[in-house]
Amino acid sequence: MSARGQRSEHKRSNKEMDDYDIAVIGAGPSGVMAAWKAASAGSRTILLEKEENPGHKVCAEGVLDSALTDAEIDPTNDFVSSKIVGAVLYAPDESKKVDVKGAGFVLDKPRFLSILAERAKSSGAEIRYGATVDDIRRDSETVLVSGRKGNVPYAVRCKIVVGCDGVASLLARRFFNRDNYSVVAALQYDMLNCKIHDESRLHIYVGHHKAPSGYIWIFPKGHGEANVGIGVKGSNAKQLLDNFVRTHPEMFSEAVIQKSLAAPVPVSGEVTRYVQDNMMLCGDAAGQVIPLTGAGIHTGIAAGKIAGEVAAKAIAEGNFSASRLKEYQDRFDAYFGGRISNSLKALESFEKFSDDDLNIITEYLEGQDLVDMANGYSPTRAISLLVRHPLLAMKVAYQLLTS
Ligand SMILES: Cc1cc2nc3c(=O)[nH]c(=O)nc-3n(C[C@H](O)[C@H](O)[C@H](O)COP(=O)(O)OP(=O)(O)OC[C@H]3O[C@@H](n4cnc5c(N)ncnc54)[C@H](O)[C@@H]3O)c2cc1C
Known part of the structure; x- marks a missing residue:
């Protein structure tokens, strides 16, 4: 942008405040879904991303089919590596x-996120790349989100802010309790x-x-x-x-x-509450990662999707209270909550096994049971398969039940 262009944008952003229904911070898996669902339900939505393009963060890019099903996108060579x-x-x-x-x-995650961000844009969301959020303030009815795009300050007023800004989330650090977050x-x-x-x-x-x-x-x-x-x-x-x-x-x-x-x-499981008045937290920011595998793309997609839908409904109803927004937490917990907490138990158990134990466990368990344990489906099911090694079975059972 020319110096003149920068000056006029600076002047404009100092003079007037942009008003939105919903501001989403971060264009990772949760943010692109939240912005898409909110905009397609008719809410005036802005997505603020500090990087110039999505997908800057390192990731192994692995997902199961079900992640794309929840993202409502068919796999194509445009964003699938293998x-x-x-x-x-x-x-x-x-x-x-x-x-x-x-x-x-295995995705090409930057391409995947770009495509999902474009979809949000086509549904009416405004996307601002290179726009770092530096400050978030809540007054009685609205939230003021401000930051810099390059060196140019900007400010956005919204009724609901959705924090999809990852591990170091500003929204989480300012407004949510993450005492047990590790x-x-x-x-x-x-x-x-x-x-x-x-x-x-x-x-x-x-x-x-x-x-x-x-x-x-x-x-x-x-x-x-x-x-x-x-x-x-x-x-x-x-x-x-x-x-x-x-x-x-x-x-x-x-x-x-x-x-x-x-x-x-x-890897410490979800934070206890991820809604406040006018505020919602999604994905890594809320600890919504399967602890044993470290997988957070699918959970982030599901969280963003539900949060975007609930936020748009709350806007339509004119009720942005925590009790209204809690529908998001309830729906996410019903979908993923048990799997995250079971996987956390399995992680805490595996940490206590020696390499010799793990060698035996690998020998006796069926592949699908390991996956189920890792994903937190049903850690107790795997125990029954260890009957041929009762001492180890008891140890596994003890660890799972006491962790
Ligand atoms: C090495 C590694 C490998 C992984 N491999 C896998 C895997 O194979 N499969 C899997 O499912 N999961 C994997 N994960 C986890 C997965 O990457 C995350 O769980 C997932 O990306 C979380 O999505 P998110 O939307 O919550 O946040 P993020 O993907 O972290 O996105 C947050 C976004 O917010 C932006 N942002 C942050 N702060 C601000 C700000 N102040 N202003 C504006 N924008 C901001 C960031 O630039 C970023 O784009 C891996 C993680 C790591 C570190």
Whole structure:
């Protein structure tokens, strides 16, 4: 923009306040869905994103089919890097592995988010990229959201603000209780020239020596390209990931690291309340991630979708109170809440098993049961499969029931 253009925008933003029904902060999976649903229901909606394009944050980009079903979008080569038919979970000593079925995709997430953002725009949402939110204030009836686009200050007044602004969410830090919110560090290499023997599956490696309280992933994107990463408690993610790459020359001896990026993943479950008067919190900001897997794209999509629908209904009714907006929390909890808390229990249990225990667990459990435990469907179901190893079964049961 020319200096003159910048000056006139500056003058305009100082002079007048833009009014909206709903302001969504952040164009990640939850934000693009919230903006779409709110705008398509007729609410005057703005989506504010600090980056110039969506999808800046590092991600392994893996989703199951059901995530796209909830996003109401058919998979196309425009945003799908590769199709996945399942996953392989390797025991700590790698002598055993469990095959897990499950159709899904490794996305090109920046493209995916751009397409979903365009859909929101076509439904009437205004999208402002490069617009960092610096301040949020609530008065009796409305919320004032202000920030900078480049060096130019702007301010937006709205009736409902939806915080989809990720782990470091300003809205969450200012207005919500996140006392129990905790994250693990995740580091990922985008690699080329890998030799992955089966590119139609995700590859997951567990073990306290490899990845304490976490795991290493290889998500193939096709033609030797892969997202190779680690999520761990503690600070030595790089050392552990480098060690894994070095000790697997069959896959990585000729591989090249194209990009290396790190970001936190919330693993402590949802925050207790994610609505306030005039305010809603979605996705990572609200801790809506499946703790054992660190997967938050699907939960974010579902949360944003429900929040956008409920916010638009609240606007139509002229009631922006927490009690009206709570429909969002109730619907999300009914859909995902139990799975998040069960997965949290499973994560806390797995942390207590030794690598030897995990080697045995990998041998005795069926693939689908591991997935069910990881996704928090029903941790108790898996216990029955350990009858051939009663001592370990008791230990698993004890951990699951006491964590
Ligand atoms: C290394 C790694 C690998 C992962 N792999 C997977 C995976 O394979 N599958 C999966 O399901 N999940 C994965 N996740 C988790 C997933 O990325 C997140 O759970 C998901 O992106 C959360 O979506 P969100 O919309 O809540 O927030 P985010 O995707 O974090 O988006 C937040 C948006 O808000 C913007 N923003 C932040 N602050 C401001 C501000 N002040 N003003 C304006 N804009 C702002 C950011 O720029 C960003 O675009 C991974 C995470 C990491 C770190």
